[in-house]
Amino acid sequence: MVALQKGNSTASPKQLTDKVIAVIGYGSQGRAVAQNLCDSGYSVIIGLRAGSKSRARVQKDGFAPILSIPAAVRKAKIVCFAFPDHLHSRVFKRSIKPFLKCQTTLWFLHASSIHFGLVKPPKGCDVILVAPHAPGDAVREIYLTDRSLSAFYGVFRNHSKQAGYTARQLAAALGVKRQNLIKTTFEREAVGDLFGEQAVLCGGLAMLIKHGFDTLVDHGWKPENAYLEVAYQLDLIVALIKKHGISGMFARISPAARLGSVEAGPKIIDQSVRERMEEQFERIRSGAFAAKFELLDDQALASLKRALRKLTDSRFEKAARKFSR
Numbered sequence: 001m002v003a004l005q006k007g008n009s010t011a012s013p014k015q016l017t018d019k020v021i022a023v024i025g026y027g028s029q030g031r032a033v034a035q036n037l038c039d040s041g042y043s044v045i046i047g048l049r050a051g052s053k054s055r056a057r058v059q060k061d062g063f064a065p066i067l068s069i070p071a072a073v074r075k076a077k078i079v080c081f082a083f084p085d086h087l088h089s090r091v092f093k094r095s096i097k098p099f100l101k102c103q104t105t106l107w108f109l110h111a112s113s114i115h116f117g118l119v120k121p122p123k124g125c126d127v128i129l130v131a132p133h134a135p136g137d138a139v140r141e142i143y144l145t146d147r148s149l150s151a152f153y154g155v156f157r158n159h160s161k162q163a164g165y166t167a168r169q170l171a172a173a174l175g176v177k178r179q180n181l182i183k184t185t186f187e188r189e190a191v192g193d194l195f196g197e198q199a200v201l202c203g204g205l206a207m208l209i210k211h212g213f214d215t216l217v218d219h220g221w222k223p224e225n226a227y228l229e230v231a232y233q234l235d236l237i238v239a240l241i242k243k244h245g246i247s248g249m250f251a252r253i254s255p256a257a258r259l260g261s262v263e264a265g266p267k268i269i270d271q272s273v274r275e276r277m278e279e280q281f282e283r284i285r286s287g288a289f290a291a292k293f294e295l296l297d298d299q300a301l302a303s304l305k306r307a308l309r310k311l312t313d314s315r316f317e318k319a320a321r322k323f324s325r
């Protein structure tokens, strides 16, 4: 792959470019991470499981040869865990740990596996976190523009006394400018990330939208009109919140919307919601949730798929597709 000179690269990869980075997995994050690092001048190899579906894509993107996970780990000084968290423990024990060179840096994109003790790194390794605040497509897209990605970074083990530096360099190579790189701990990132996605960003938001949609449809609204009322403008409202805060968003909507927000918001999302958030926070913090997700196997994933289907409505999905153009 050719090193790109593009607007956003704040990486100054002087001291790390000689270290081979093995990206294990080539999915959402793996592909973006590998491409950004490569375009920032790093030496990247990809490790894939036997029979991987991603082989063709890796080859097309110019990463060759394609290696097995053990072979990639053997060559690397930095190993990036770019495959699903519930598999970290199993893959680490079988295909990573036995092949690690000493003083390898283990790089996590999310802190759960380390914080909840699912992966137990051997002595002599640095263990770092650089966790982008974006899905992989956006990690790549933002890199190719002048915008900056934001990310958390942290150090769990600093054997080399250089772990923080390594994390900051890798973050820069991904396209994170210094002001958008936030230092944290593995505990804060693991618990905060899981809580945010469960309570608000994914789980909470999906149910809020669903209940709003169902209410209008039950009262005779055509599904696509209900979709337009409860979901279509979400990105615009979120953009206002991100730019001006919640008060700034309120200042920019109509007086009727402001009055309705004051009247309905605290009634619908009331103290009982806050109490259930506390319960879920405790479930995450205690490790009970991590213990469950570590057990996800093919059967559990199939039943998860069925359960997710119950949270969605085909009429909503159809409307979303119609207006996505």
Ligand SMILES: NC(=O)c1ccc[n+]([C@@H]2O[C@H](COP(=O)([O-])OP(=O)(O)OC[C@H]3O[C@@H](n4cnc5c(N)ncnc54)[C@H](OP(=O)(O)O)[C@@H]3O)[C@@H](O)[C@H]2O)c1
Binding pocket: 024, 025, 026, 027, 028, 029, 030, 048, 049, 051, 052, 053, 054, 055, 081, 082, 083, 084, 085, 087, 091, 108, 109, 110, 131, 132, 133, 134, 135, 136
């Ligand atoms: N997705 C996000 O928005 C996001 C954001 C920030 C951080 N993260 C973190 O980034 C990490 C990777 O997440 P992701 O969403 O990028 O994962 P993902 O897209 O689900 O990862 C897919 C990759 O993992 C490989 N894989 C699946 N099962 C495997 C196994 N048993 N052994 C080895 N490889 C296997 C897949 O293999 P095939 O090639 O065979 O399909 C594929 O290459 C996680 O720690 C996650 O928490 C994700």
